[in-house]
Amino acid sequence: MKVRPPDPETARRYLLRFTGWQLYHETERLPGLSSPELFGNERPLELDVGCGTGEYICHLAQSDPQANFVGVDLHLKSLHKAVKRAAEAGLGNIKFICADFRQMYPLLRPASLRAVYLHFPDPGIKPRYRKRRLFNERFLEEMHRAVAPGGKLSLVTDDEDYFRQMLELIERDRRWRRTHEEPYLTGFNPPVKSRFQRMWERRGRTIYRFELVRPSKDSIFSRTQPGMGTARPSSAEKET
Numbered sequence: 699m700k701v702r703p704p705d706p707e708t709a710r711r712y713l714l715r716f717t718g719w720q721l722y723h724e725t726e727r728l729p730g731l732s733s734p735e736l737f738g739n740e741r742p743l744e745l746d747v748g749c750g751t752g753e754y755i756c757h758l759a760q761s762d763p764q765a766n767f768v769g770v771d772l773h774l775k776s777l778h779k780a781v782k783r784a785a786e787a788g789l790g791n792i793k794f795i796c797a798d799f800r801q802m803y804p805l806l807r808p809a810s811l812r813a814v815y816l817h818f819p820d821p822g823i824k825p826r827y828r829k830r831r832l833f834n835e836r837f838l839e840e841m842h843r844a845v846a847p848g849g850k851l852s853l854v855t856d857d858e859d860y861f862r863q864m865l866e867l868i869e870r871d872r873r874w875r876r877t878h879e880e881p882y883l884t885g886f887n888p889p890v891k892s893r894f895q896r897m898w899e900r901r902g903r904t905i906y907r908f909e910l911v912r913p914s915k916d917s918i919f920s921r922t923q924p925g926m927g928t929a930r931p932s933s934a935e936k937e938t
């Protein structure tokens with residue numbers, strides 16, 4: 699289904715666009731990824747990196763009006779669909795940013811995010827595209843800075859090779875704790891599934907995921923339950 703760009707008022711309400719030039723040369727003039735800067739309040743903020751057409755983040759925003767949500771994606775037409783979805787639902791706690799997330803790291807604010815979702819990121823099938831993968835050491839480093847103590851990082855993919863890379867990095871990084879005892883989980887059943895989840899499930903692909911929490915003795919988020927699992931040093935066995 700084709701979607702027209704939002705009218706100017708809807709775009710003003712929901713959509714920001716940061717060019718590479720702005721992100722490189724004018725970072726200090728752009729709002730940071732924090733609730734005060736994006737929403738003018740102090741509510742908890744959750745971020746969906748590569749949100750696509752926004753099914754998942756809109757569902758989260760609808761089910762938790764006391765928090766704020768931001769979806770980032772490179773692809774403007776996908777965000778037009780996401781904006782349409784948010785506007786039709788009358789959501790007042792969500793915004794979308796069209797930008798390359800890898801250039802947005804300077805806009806992250808320390809301990810400003812309650813949750814970060816990286817769901818079905820592009821795996822870059824061809825070897826020469828793998829370096830474009832969003833999940834890497836830098837991503838983890840930046841997320842560790844931006845996720846607040848007690849906040850979580852949710853990683854979901856259908857791509858085994860990418861997932862193995864994620865697991866290897868996570869197992870070396872002892873700063874996070876898993877919220878599950880298993881090294882990883884298969885299957886994902888949120889109340890609303892994203893476009894790519896529905897597509898991969900229709901094709902019979904296995905969904906791999908894990909959820910990490912930035913540990914804290916005194917989590918600032920009552921909603922987030924600290925997990926029981928610990929990162930294991932050896933390579934993970936597949937859950938059966």
Ligand SMILES: C[S@@+](CC[C@H](N)C(=O)[O-])C[C@H]1O[C@@H](n2cnc3c(N)ncnc32)[C@H](O)[C@@H]1O
Pocket residue numbers: 747748749750751770771772773776797798799800817818819820832892893894895
């Ligand atoms: C496979 S789709 C998944 C979309 C959505 N998360 C879902 O589950 O349906 C990956 C998305 O990541 C976006 N993306 C890829 N690289 C990106 C980057 N560097 N910055 C922001 N978005 C990116 C793509 O435009 C695409 O919408």
